[in-house]
Amino acid sequence: MIVKYWVLVPALSLGIALPLHAENLPAFNLTIKDGRYSPEQVEIPAGQKIKLVIKNDGPGPEEFESSDLNREKLIKAGKTAEVTIGPLNPGIYKFIGEFHPKTAQGRIVAK
């Protein structure tokens, strides 16, 4: 079917463009362990794009999720993942770990 083939074109160009994607964003670290985030509050500068570097120390996978920020990322135990955030208006933005919603809670404070 013709539709399938021309979908490949943007997909391929994405694949070529991605390695050129800038890695210059300021990084902020977050760790998940035993169903808790640490730190539970991350301060970032408002109005700037940043990347959150999330490490899952386990046990088991976790899903970083925030409806305030529109972000959702699944991270297996022992792995690290990056999530781009911002530019944000000043404020408090909550996030949770979907697999441990009662204990994995944190917030991003943009100043």
Place this chain on the structure above:
Amino acid sequence: MLATAIIVFREVLEAALIIGIVLAATQGLARRVSWVSMGIMAGVAGAGLVAWFADAISSALAGVGQEVFNAGIMLFAVLMLGWHNVWMKRHGREMAQQMCDMGQAVKLGNRSMYMLAVVIGLAVLREGSEVVLFLYGIAVAQQDSPGLMLSGGVLGLLSGAMMGLLMYRGLVRISSRYLFTVTTWMITLLAAGMAAQAAGFLTQADLLPPLVQSMWDTSGIVAQNSVFGRVLQTLIGYADHPSGMQVLFYVATLAGIAVLMRLYGSAPSSKVQPVNAIET
């Protein structure tokens, strides 16, 4: 166990609603239950694979493989849903009035069912992979005994499936005169919602700008993470803090499908002139 059930329920819910809508929209198409079942089974198998390869996918493409994969799945489903709508508009009336011969009707029906089975498979794959990983995580952390965990999972699965059944039952009550229009709209909204979710993933991967951080904040009215919020998210693409790019994708998909249905949706036989004045 209840915590397990709730989390599994929320993941299953999205796929179950889609299945309910598709079953209602395809009433009359031959062997649609087999098609849907194949879609579900393929999705379950795929979910296992995706869960297994989750970190390979995640670290692919400079660390944004997961977002690109999810966005790709959603956008492909959007294409399938839009295509289905256009084809059903074009040929649905023909098939209903048996203006084509049976072979043609079956062939057209099969094509449409294939598209929808793919959409269902993709939905099951996406939600299923999260369920698989979640259950695996619980098993690893040994928070619940295996028996409790399994019953929680089954409870969540059955409750989610029940919602899909309710959706189907509710829809088929609509008189068949309006059912086609209603399900066409539901499929269009489903597609628009998926497009908005895809936009969210691409923004998360820093491949698209958000344009506006938050077009509105209705989390005080309906929280996206509540059960009702999730139902709305699947059915109409509701988001409590959508970015500008997400709203753009949503509107563009609505408009795109509507335009394509207009352009290509008229049955070819409508050009036939009435020959006799005598009606049978």
